[in-house]
Every structure is written in structure tokens, then in C-alpha cells.
Amino acid sequence: MKKKIISMEAVKLALDNVEEVGLDKKEVLADSITWLYDRYYETEDRKYLEQALCNIQAYIQFGYPYEEEQELFDKILLLLGTERIQVMFLDERYTKTVKLNKHQVRGMIGKWNPHIHSMTINSVVEDVMDKVKHEKEGVYTYRSGQRISRGREIPKDEYRLVIYGHKAQFFDVGKGLYYTIEK
Numbered sequence: 001m002k003k004k005i006i007s008m009e010a011v012k013l014a015l016d017n018v019e020e021v022g023l024d025k026k027e028v029l030a031d032s033i034t035w036l037y038d039r040y041y042e043t044e045d046r047k048y049l050e051q052a053l054c055n056i057q058a059y060i061q062f063g064y065p066y067e068e069e070q071e072l073f074d075k076i077l078l079l080l081g082t083e084r085i086q087v088m089f090l091d092e093r094y095t096k097t098v099k100l101n102k103h104q105v106r107g108m109i110g111k112w113n114p115h116i117h118s119m120t121i122n123s124v125v126e127d128v129m130d131k132v133k134h135e136k137e138g139v140y141t142y143r144s145g146q147r148i149s150r151g152r153e154i155p156k157d158e159y160r161l162v163i164y165g166h167k168a169q170f171f172d173v174g175k176g177l178y179y180t181i182e183k
Contacts, residue, residue, distance in 0.1 A: 011058040029059050052076050063173035085164040095178040108170050108179050113145035132168040
């Protein structure tokens with residue numbers, strides 16, 4: 001697992017500078033996943049699928065919606081025998097563990113803009129606690145603030161809650177912080 005984490009982080013690091021030369025990070029990453037998938041079919045070497053999986057995880061952790069590339073990603077996951085929700089989890093050794101209480105849940109969330117947000121901060125904390133407590137499986141996104149990037153408004157702060165069975169993780173997409181929530 002450690003090798004997979006390092007590979008995923010290497011992908012993210014390599015992509016950090018592509019926008020400086022006028023390339024779109026999301027497009028480059030999606031194209032690389034397509035290339036790896038195509039290369040797998042040419043060679044039947046499973047290593048290409050395994051690397052594609054690392055790239056998919058990087059894609060998700062950059063905050064790009066899985067659904068935009070779902071057809072391709074689902075094919076790769078099917079070939080690997082992996083479920084979508086499992087791709088969204090990090091090994092708990094690479095996350096900070098927090099208890100499921102208002103104080104610690106609020107502590108995972110940065111400054112919350114009181115005017116431009118998907119929900120009030122108290123609603124976000126209550127929503128996270130409810131979903132984790134009742135194991136409501138899925139991927140949930142919370143947004144606060146906005147900024148201009150490449151001529152369009154995007155969320156300033158974005159957080160993602162992933163729940164699968166009794167496991168729950170919370171991601172601060174912008175800061176790259178990852179938390180495992182314990183009940």
C-alpha cells in the first residue's frame with residue numbers, strides 16, 4: 001500500500017506545474033489514464049492498470065468529479081476487481097484520526113465564509129456527524145467561498161466526506177489534508 005501512496009503522490013507532484021506551461025492539469029491527468037488503459041489492452045500488462053488506479057486516485061484527490069470520467073474509470077476498476085468507493089479511501093496510516101464529535105469535526109474544516117457557501121458551518125458539522133453516525137454510504141461534497149481561476153468562479157474551499165460501511169474519511173481538497181473519522 002505504501003508504494004501505491006507514493007506513486008499517487010508522485011503523480012500529483014508531477015502535475016502541480018503543468019498549468020504553468022499552459023496545460024490543463026485535469027485534461028493531462030485524464031489523458032494519462034486513457035493512455036494507460038489503452039496500453040494495457042495493447043500489452044495485457046496489469047501494471048498499466050495499477051498505475052491508472054493511482055492516477056484515478058490523484059484525479060479524485062485533486063477534487064475532480066469521478067462522474068466526468070466514470071465510463072473509463074469504471075472499466076479500469078472492473079478489470080482490477082476494485083469498487084469505486086474503495087478508490088476514494090486512503091490507507092489510515094496516512095490520515096489524521098479524529099473522533100466523531102462537534103469539536104473535532106469542526107476542527108477539520110477551515111475558515112468558513114458566512115456569505116458564499118453550500119451550507120452554514122453548523123449545518124455542515126451536523127450533516128457530517130449524522131452521515132457518519134448512521135453510515136450513509138456515499139461521497140458528499142461541501143463548499144465555501146469562491147475564487148476566480150482561469151476566468152471562472154470555483155469554490156475557494158472544498159471538502160469531501162467518503163463513507164463506506166463503518167469507515168469514514170474527510171478530505172480538505174484544497175489543502176490536501178486527510179482525516180479518518182472514528183465513532
